[in-house]
Amino acid sequence: MALLEIKNLTVEFDTAAGKLRAVDGVSLSVDKGEVLAIVGESGSGKSVSMLAVMGLLPWTATVTADYIRFEGRDILNISPAERRRIIGNDISMIFQEPIASLNPCFTVGFQIEETLRRHTNLDRAARRRRMVELMQAVGIPEPEERLRSFPHQMSGGQCQRVMIAIALACNPKLLIADEPTTALDVTIQKQILDLLLRLQTETGMGMILITHDMGVVAETADRVVVQYKGRKMEEADVLSLFEAPKHPYTKALLSALPENAVGDRLPTVTDFALEEAPYTGGQP
Structure with a gap:
């Protein structure tokens, strides 16, 4: 049984121009x-898909799916109270832009402890030790x-580490990392x-890594889902995807890597026929 299984997820927003x-x-x-x-x-809908799983989309969003199962349980159709017991505890998320995600009015210790107060029975001293x-x-x-x-008294890299600490506070079974190295310099990105x-290896948790960086994908992932305009274009194990991409959009992403430049120009997605290209890998 998969840790998390999503079937036919659709998200629509109400806008002034319509759906x-x-x-x-x-x-x-x-x-x-x-x-x-x-x-x-x-x-391409990467972050929105995972925010739908977390139940963190605004009221203007309509989320539908055949199911969103976590450990076999459809979390799309449970009560808000039950969902809150799972989100932040068994499923955690590291958000983009750590400076924007942390509350500037509270210390980082308060913000880590908040998760522990909500999801554990630890007393104050035990919470302090855990922090x-x-x-x-x-x-x-x-x-x-x-x-x-x-x-504001910490660097961007340190704030990102605090976000990771908050996400891992309750030893989640699934960690969603949304562009966890955005706006960080290359050295800090690697760290x-x-x-x-x-941490993922030590704890055995599942991890969903949202990124637009194919280099990061090559170094970290076991499997890859490629999204374009809200749809899944291709799904494959990481080796197969890099050695034999099947979808034109996947080929476009790989061709846009710096090492594939021809002269001073990189290919762009507009160089590839994408609009009518069907989904070609994995289970639709």
Whole structure:
């Protein structure tokens, strides 16, 4: 049984111009201990798909699916109270832009402890020990002192590590990492990715990695789902995808890697016939 299984997910937003379909019939699954990458350009519905799983879309969104099963249970059709017990506990998410995701009015210690208060029965002393342990696990020096810091007093890389600590506070079974290295320099990007993979290996949790970076996909993922304009274009294990991509859009993404430049020009997605190209891999 898959850890998370989504069948025919559709997300529509009410806009002044009418209904906007951001996700169109996406199906995917991830197993325990597996890293699934969802890749595609900005606006392809990657983040919206996972925010739908988390129940974090605004009221203007309409979410439908045959099912969204976590450990065999359809979380789309459970009560809000039951869903809150799962989200943040068994399923956690690292959001884009850590500075924007952390509350500037509270210390990072308060924000880590908030998750522990909500989802565990630990007393205050035990929560404190767990917070220090988490800060050490994500590589933040002087953890006791840093727990008293506000987000603006920390670097972007440190704030991203705090976000990871919050996400891992309750030992989730599934971690969703939404562009976890956005806006970080290359050195910090590698540190964050290495940290996530180490923690994922140590805990055995499943991980969904949302990215537009095919280099990150090659280094981290077991399987890949390629999305374009809200639809799944292709699904394959990472080796097959890079060696023999089947869909024109996947070929376009791979051709746009810097090493594939011809002269001073990289191919773009407009160089490929995409609009009528059918889904070609995995289970639709």
